[in-house]
Amino acid sequence: MKKYDFIIAGGGMAGLSLAYYLTLSPLRDRSMLIIDKEVKNQNDRTWCFWERGEGPFESIIFRKWKTVDFYGTTLSGPLDIGAYQYKMLRGIDFYGHIKAHLAHFPNIEFRQGTINRLKDTADGGFLIVDDEPVMAGYVFDSTYSLNLKNPDNHNLLQHFKGWVITTEKPCFDVNHPRIMDFRVAQEGDCRFLYVLPFDEKTALVEYTIFNDHLLEPAQYEDSLRTYIATYLDAGNYTISETEFGVIPMSDESAPENPAEHIVRIGTSGGYTKPSTGYTFQRTQGYLRELVNLLVATGKPERRKSWFTKPFKGWLDSVLLNVLQNNRHPADDIFTHLYQRNPPEDILRFLDEDTSFWEDIRIMNSVPLSPFIAGAIDVFRKKIF
Ligand SMILES: Cc1cc2nc3c(=O)[nH]c(=O)nc-3n(C[C@H](O)[C@H](O)[C@H](O)COP(=O)(O)OP(=O)(O)OC[C@H]3O[C@@H](n4cnc5c(N)ncnc54)[C@H](O)[C@@H]3O)c2cc1C
Incomplete structure (x- = not known):
């Protein structure tokens, strides 16, 4: 049976990012599989995220914007995101770019196959791929599915359907993507649109919901049609691409190191920010940290802070609790956040880069009684 230094189980966003960072480190010569x-040659998703300055994938960023538009209950218009830029990266560009880079490393093998079994042994991580066993010193797994059924957690879903449309009339402002447009029926949960313009006549328009159940396909499409007819002076339009996605918004604990030789990464490792669903940038930061620690200590174990991480996790749980129990209209909560704080601070807060006192100030800007009720409920659930 062949044994590698590292096996990366799942060559999606996290798996390919990890391989990329390993090749930039002193571990670049280790054997990897x-x-x-999947072959990953389709544009199966588009990542958006905010970033200051240039990041590692700047050369393949598809679009980036210095300002974003928000439409809430008592605030509508452009948000000043300061030093951040809101960036858009297409899956196909990312997969192609990383694979072209990895092709320079003869010690890295790719295999298309289905992992049927993954377990830890005394000698390393053990996998069965299409009936063939393989082993590695460490297996980095992004194929594990989180348990979203535990009633002790908050288990919401962020689900969305998007169309890339080309319109008859020029109706998109290329400098103004809409990141949260709440001017749609809220139906008792949280619903908004993204409009991400490619040019004056082409944009990704995406209908997004935070709740605990998926809709019928026609319901997403009806909402997209209604929004386009109501808020875009588009004329006729054609749909050239469709995107559908479901991202867990859960405070499931998702251990990153479930066994000695197995490390979970990406969504499987709990890298998704529970209260927003954003995963791309966190994954990049966490994986750089993981590789640095592997180089320094020989062990891929990220250090956990005793206070900051649990406190930020608790804030996520409180927001999920408020949303899950409909304690206050979600459109109004997000409006309060962006209206009463510099938007740049909110992005830092969502990136978990704010201090304890900044967190308290930001939490003080949302409607207090639903959040106090949510905080008490989370405290009760987590302690008892
Ligand atoms: C449509 C969509 C849009 C998104 N947009 C954003 C966004 O704008 N911003 C953001 O921050 N996040 C976004 N996300 C969330 C998150 O960034 C992505 O889901 C991201 O791809 C997660 O990376 P990952 O490596 O954990 O999972 P994936 O990228 O899904 O990689 C897992 C890989 O494992 C493979 N796999 C699974 N099971 C097996 C098996 N048994 N055997 C072999 N291979 C297997 C899959 O084929 C897949 O390639 C989006 C998610 C989706 C679905």
């Missing part, structure tokens, strides 16, 4: 059941 990347396994995925």
